[in-house]
Amino acid sequence: QKEVEQDPGPLSVPEGAIVSLNCTYSNSAFQYFMWYRQYSRKGPELLMYTYSSGNKEDGRFTAQVDKSSKYISLFIRDSQPSDSATYLCAMSAGNYGQNFVFGPGTRLSVLP
């Protein structure tokens, strides 16, 4: 079992839909949770960063962390074709940012 798992997709939704992206993990030591967006042949771009459990909202994006279930989610409201990309979750147990672990990513297509 990999430390961090994501459904690879592809996930196709119509423009304007609410998108839900999820990761599960096995290491209960993870405390820091990040979501990245990666366009084809580009480097990942940080979208959201949360510490421990709870919700965090930034514009159309909401990140949720449920440490008891070892489950994190990213919601995208009013999805746009420009949101079409691969979404990566990443986690760290701490220790000043050493050893981030990434999920394999979910490919999202938002259809106009």
Add this chain to the structure above:
Amino acid sequence: DTGVSQDPRHKITKRGQNVTFRCDPISEHNRLYWYRQTLGQGPEFLTYFQNEAQLEKSRLLSDRFSAERPKGSFSTLEIQRTEQGDSAMYLCASTSGTSPYEQYFGPGTRLTVT
């Protein structure tokens, strides 16, 4: 400052050759990371610097790989005696001491070993 930069963006080399990649982090960031990413996978941690000190290396980093950050600014990643399995995107990321979990990535160097 326009962010993390990497050079070259693409490298094609023959098996057995040595290659070197460069990363220039965001200027005020003291932490620098190298990752490798293959198709359909997330980035895999390779190594991490705080200033000029290399603090952690993954067991993925065989002895053919070496990384340096001589003055705590730019970093280089060298792969000696390249193998076809080294073909991947090599990503560099940097963070600041005040926000160590907000990693900013460069565009990557795509290596193809023929």
